[in-house]
Amino acid sequence: MWRIALTGDNGLEIRNGKDEPVMTADREKNVTVAGTVKADRFLSDSGDEGDTPGTDVLKVKANGYWQNLPVEAEAGQEIKGCRVYRISACYVNSLTRKYSTCEAIASHSDGYGRKVRSPRSHWWGWSGHMKIRWRKTDGKLFLQIKSKGVQSGAETIYCRIETIWKI
Numbered sequence: 001m002w003r004i005a006l007t008g009d010n011g012l013e014i015r016n017g018k019d020e021p022v023m024t025a026d027r028e029k030n031v032t033v034a035g036t037v038k039a040d041r042f043l044s045d046s047g048d049e050g051d052t053p054g055t056d057v058l059k060v061k062a063n064g065y066w067q068n069l070p071v072e073a074e075a076g077q078e079i080k081g082c083r084v085y086r087i088s089a090c091y092v093n094s095l096t097r098k099y100s101t102c103e104a105i106a107s108h109s110d111g112y113g114r115k116v117r118s119p120r121s122h123w124w125g126w127s128g129h130m131k132i133r134w135r136k137t138d139g140k141l142f143l144q145i146k147s148k149g150v151q152s153g154a155e156t157i158y159c160r161i162e163t164i165w166k167i
Helices: none
Strands: 003-006 013-017 023-025 030-035 059-061 081-092 101-108 111-115 130-137 140-147 156-166
Touching: 081 130, 081 140, 101 130, 101 140, 111 130, 140 156
Parallel strands: none
Antiparallel strands: 003 013, 013 023, 023 030, 059 156, 081 101, 081 156, 101 111, 130 140
């Protein structure tokens, strides 16, 4: 039989049938879970149910030309504000069946201080045979990605973008 009880410091504890703590919550709003947390749906800031993070994978052409990612001006947003994005991208060379990956953090503040940082990038800017950059055109800000070209045998870049910070 499972039990729910108050702890000595006014916290809450859930114990399983073996009297092992499964979940605890303290007064500082910290929740500790023993094991793995799995969720089918999450609540958004507006209180609506949303998809589980990580299920949205974009497909972008890997043709050696700059492609706009669906954030900022491409998503109809103004430059105003501070934003930070985490980009994870991958493509497979269909000839050699080797994968190239790129992870980067892109940020800006009111369109200034535009930065793209990747722990794997080289001094010439490539990370996993891909480049990511900010591009400001006609007062609009675009986040773009491109591959080294079509000679690699890749046709599609699979990309996932997470908004880390948005003010």
